[in-house]
Amino acid sequence: MVLVDSGNTRIHLYENGNITHLSHNEGLLLDYKEIYYINVKPLLKDKLKSMKHWIDISSYLNAYGFYETMGVDRRALCLSYDNALFISAGTAITVDLMEDGKYKGGFILLGLKAMLKAYKEISPALEIELNKDIKLELLAKNTVDAISYGIIAPIKAIIMQNRKNHPIYITGGDGAFLATLFENAIYDDSLIFKGMKRALENKR
Amino acid sequence: MVLVDSGNTRIHLYENGNITHLSHNEGLLLDYKEIYYINVKPLLKDKLKSMKHWIDISSYLNAYGFYETMGVDRRALCLSYDNALFISAGTAITVDLMEDGKYKGGFILLGLKAMLKAYKEISPALEIELNKDIKLELLAKNTVDAISYGIIAPIKAIIMQNRKNHPIYITGGDGAFLATLFENAIYDDSLIFKGMKRALENKR
Numbered sequence: 440m441v442l443v444d445s446g447n448t449r450i451h452l453y454e455n456g457n458i459t460h461l462s463h464n465e466g467l468l469l470d471y472k473e474i475y476y477i478n479v480k481p482l483l484k485d486k487l488k489s490m491k492h493w494i495d496i497s498s499y500l501n502a503y504g505f506y507e508t509m510g511v512d513r514r515a516l517c518l519s520y521d522n523a524l525f526i527s528a529g530t531a532i533t534v535d536l537m538e539d540g541k542y543k544g545g546f547i548l549l550g551l552k553a554m555l556k557a558y559k560e561i562s563p564a565l566e567i568e569l570n571k572d573i574k575l576e577l578l579a580k581n582t583v584d585a586i587s588y589g590i591i592a593p594i595k596a597i598i599m600q601n602r603k604n605h606p607i608y609i610t611g612g613d614g615a616f617l618a619t620l621f622e623n624a625i626y627d628d629s630l631i632f633k634g635m636k637r638a639l640e641n642k643r
Numbered sequence: 644m645v646l647v648d649s650g651n652t653r654i655h656l657y658e659n660g661n662i663t664h665l666s667h668n669e670g671l672l673l674d675y676k677e678i679y680y681i682n683v684k685p686l687l688k689d690k691l692k693s694m695k696h697w698i699d700i701s702s703y704l705n706a707y708g709f710y711e712t713m714g715v716d717r718r719a720l721c722l723s724y725d726n727a728l729f730i731s732a733g734t735a736i737t738v739d740l741m742e743d744g745k746y747k748g749g750f751i752l753l754g755l756k757a758m759l760k761a762y763k764e765i766s767p768a769l770e771i772e773l774n775k776d777i778k779l780e781l782l783a784k785n786t787v788d789a790i791s792y793g794i795i796a797p798i799k800a801i802i803m804q805n806r807k808n809h810p811i812y813i814t815g816g817d818g819a820f821l822a823t824l825f826e827n828a829i830y831d832d833s834l835i836f837k838g839m840k841r842a843l844e845n846k847r
Contacts, residue, residue: 506784508768530765533789536782544782546792547769549753549761557753557761561734564712565751578740578748578805580710585737588750592804593797600800601782 440639441471442632444512445478445487453632475639477511477631499638504542516610517542518634524602525630528611534598536605546597551613554590571616595620644843645675646836648716649682649691657836679843681715681835703842708746720814721746722838728806729834732815738802740809750801755817758794775820799824 442453443466450466452459463483467490474493477500478484487493500514513533516525521540527533530553535545549557551569559566570587575595579585598607598621607624609617610631618626646657647670654670656663667687671694678697681704682688691697704718717737720729725744731737734757739749753761755773763770774791779799783789802811802825811828813821814835822830
């Protein structure tokens with residue numbers, strides 16, 4: 440089964456458990472008998488709809504509680520496991536809770552890079568490189584650590600507060616780092632594809 | 644006693660318990676026998692030093708644990724009470740802990756407006772007006788609430804985590820709103836002046 444997750448900047452291809460990242464132009468040249476895809480890039484919508492062998496499965500991505508404007512990639516992510524807290528750590532960080540296959544809600548944080556940029560825009564004095572090794576048990580006594588703490592500690596705190604007893608599954612560019620903040624968190628860059636696969640299987 | 648807190652955009656004047664906000668140009672015309680001031684605006688530094696009757700008290704603002712690059716306004720704030728968690732909610736949100744008159748450290752969050760701007764810059768779909776009435780006990784099921792929760796809930800969580808048994812004192816433009824998030828938090832727009840006053844009294 441060939442799956443494609445068409446994001447805003449890249450196309451992600453899943454085939455036999457392997458993930459390849461392609462430009463949109465490269466992705467449009469893919470030649471398979473059947474490509475099941477989701478797409479979040481508005482500009483590509485019509486183009487993809489017109490492609491032979493490309494099957495839009497966004498309408499399969501349903502769960503009790505999903506809301507209308509919820510992105511298809513976020514829906515797919517939530518469908519990968521029935522009971523979990525899901526984190527997608529990219530430009531924004533989405534956090535979503537699923538219980539017994541039902542969507543319980545979520546929230547959206549700024550991504551790490553977006554936050555760093557926003558500090559810098561407040562003042563050049565707040566332009567830092569994130570100290571990922573900061574000790575969260577101690578308050579900070581210099582600007583780099585005060586901002587690093589201000590970025591990392593609230594993310595950890597609000598996720599822990601919502602974790603309950605659920606496993607945490609994390610995907611996205613900053614996912615591997617975020618996974619280090621939580622005991623037993625699982626980083627898996629194929630979660631969206633797992634969700635797409637499950638949705639397809641349920642449909643059949 | 645006449646006190647002046649010269650900020651980045653305005654000059655704040657404290658006289659007989661009343662606070663007046665002035666432009667820098669207006670502030671420079673103030674005519675008193677003695678004006679005790681702090682200033683964070685680099686461009687004004689030399690000008691203020693040259694003014695008759697203006698006495699820079701930044702060197703009085705000391706406590707065990709303060710760090711070199713800590714802003715003078717933040718130092719003054721921390722000197723207003725010996726045991727407290729201090730929040731200054733402006734362009735950035737600084738959070739600082741004082742115990743027995745000693746500085747225990749702090750952290751810097753993005754201000755509410757800076758966060759809203761950063762979401763908008765990620766995508767027009769994430770441009771919202773903050774829903775200040777959001778219920779933090781429930782996860783969100785629409786974009787406005789998902790972002791509002793993503794802004795407000797982590798601020799509350801990380802402050803609660805550091806509150807211990809200390810009172811919370813809050814100042815700054817968004818301070819009145821933030822004060823509504825915590826039981827028994829005290830919003831007071833004169834905290835910086837209280838700290839300046841205490842520093843002056845200790846010096847005498």
